[in-house]
Amino acid sequence: MNNQSINLEIGQCAATTYSVPVGPVHPALKEPIRFTFNLDGERIVGVDIKPGFAHRGIEYMGMKRNLIQALYLSERICGICSISHPLAFTQAVENAAGIEVPPRAQYIRTIIGELERIHSHLLWAGVGAHELGFDTLLHLTWNVREKTMDLLEQLTGNRVDYAIPIFSGVRRDIPEEKTHLAYEAIDYYRGLLQQMIDAYLHDKSVELRTRNVGVLTYDQAVEMCAAGPTTRASGVKKDVRQDMPYLAYADMEIEAITPEAFGTEPIGDVYDNIIVRLLEVAQAIDIIEYCLENLPSGELMSIPKVPALLAALKKASGEGIGRHEAPRGEVFHYVRLEEGVEEAVVWKVKAPTYSNLMAWVPKFLGDEIADVPIIAASIDPCMCCMDRVHIADEAGSASVRTKEELVRLSREKTRRICG
């Protein structure tokens, strides 16, 4: 995929556009991806995106197994937002089959979902800091994130893939003896929040590197059907928890967070993305506190015996849509169930990055190659680094640059403009 074109301008030295393929990415991350950038000097004038390197055929496999097996498969679609898919999938199946979820289970699902939001946004913030060259900030942020991971492990038994939601309820309870752990974590985060905001949003170097970089305008965000913090950073007030409430969110007044909540006009750049995500951490803490204080008593599953559940699902027929506001945006699941058939006849999954793929293109255009790591990371794509850069120039000679070199470019730019 190395196409190059040479543009000669009269009176100038030959201006060359390079085509730079970037990717695919670490197998460790959810979606390795390949970008091909067309550069004019250092400026990006065109970008082509090819995902699919981590495509495992989840829907194909899921339509061949019973719904509970498909649920465990859905958990492993993404490691970082590992409860988001089960939350949407269980809702879709419960809507299709007409199964009620008891109030206590709804609140527990919400609490774990918001804890996931905290750890996901902190992970993103640390990675963003790393791409810009602020490794100290990376380690501080990830250290802070460990508190959430520990809490999740204490409550559910695992740091990721908690296996909490199941059709008609949740599998594990948050007993009285454990709620103090959650309150401790809430106090810990409340104490740290202002420091994090100062470190990221009131730091001149971060501002210089992220203001007006990777801009997505309001109209572009709406046209591209972007979702999550990516679209909210552009001022679009889309948030499934606000627009079409579900679970415990239906009992709360959730407002979509845009940079206006911080007092600034939305531009849709990387800086606005940082604002939205950090403020959402604060919002998540408030939501968790509300849910803990108002946790209803009652049963955990409306159909507690698994054989009875499987039988009820096999008898069910209908179509169901389940949506959840994951840390990265809207997760959407659609299922169609047929009576007498154990498997879902149709299962369609839409992850948030899917919605934000097209939004990447306008973000890259006009910016420099050194900004590629931070712009790519700004939509929080469940993968944030590109590990190989292959550059071909018109002489046909090739040089392979590693992720380290690309990040070095990014950091050199930081040093250059921050003095």
Added chain:
Amino acid sequence: MNVENLFASFKSALGNGYLEDRTIEREVGTIEKGTVYDLWIVVERDRLHDAVAHLCAEFNPHLSVISGDDLGDTLALNYHFSVGWGERYGEATVTLRTVLPKSDLSVPTITDVLPGAQTSEREKIEFFGIDVVGIPDDRNVFLPEDMTIHPWRKDLEEETAKEVKRMVKWEGRHE
């Protein structure tokens, strides 16, 4: 969310192209109950583009994804939109459904009115083997470039199964 008005505006825009509608009402909330809606409209394939154009002109929609349903002799495509985002309880899902005969699996693109639909349309091309007329880019998006199978077609299951590699032999199952 005024469901009746929404349906009425589509009926008047599409005339005979408007085939069927369905409303699913759901109760949410544990303290004070609220209602959310999943709306379905079945349209004729030739009027799909008009339906989406009407949706974009009047309702400022968000496209979640396009899903497909292999029904044997026909293939149904569900365009999952949502309208009314921006205020609490303001949103409802609106799914436009159209049915294609297997003898003519083609559908017009909607990327001219909604550019963000491109990823989803490309996904349907590769997973169902349909033709999306007028799409600016019809390459594989999620499947490898050289893969020619259509995994979600039930009638082409045999071909897809050839590409499946089982790493561990299971006792008494399949092979």
Added chain:
Amino acid sequence: MLTGTPRHADVLLITGPVTRPMLPRLKRIYDQTPDPKAVVVVGGCGSTSGVFYESYNIVGPIDEVVPVDVYVPGCPARPEAIIDGVVKAVAKLETLEKSGVSG
């Protein structure tokens, strides 16, 4: 210590399933890692496909593609288990070096 390039690495960690398009890249990264090296497969997907059995886009097991020294099971593999696996791989490398065998 995580390096940015396989050319500076002693231990190669392969996490998760290997999809069809990633297969040639995996082979290339393995070849670029200089001897002596150890390969650690992290997670159930690489050894038995784990929960992703029956996929048209996953290939493996990884030990049919590259030689594997340590398997870390789990779905997901716990951090402590990954550390244990890497430590075992390093120990194996040291034993190999002492006995004068490389690769």
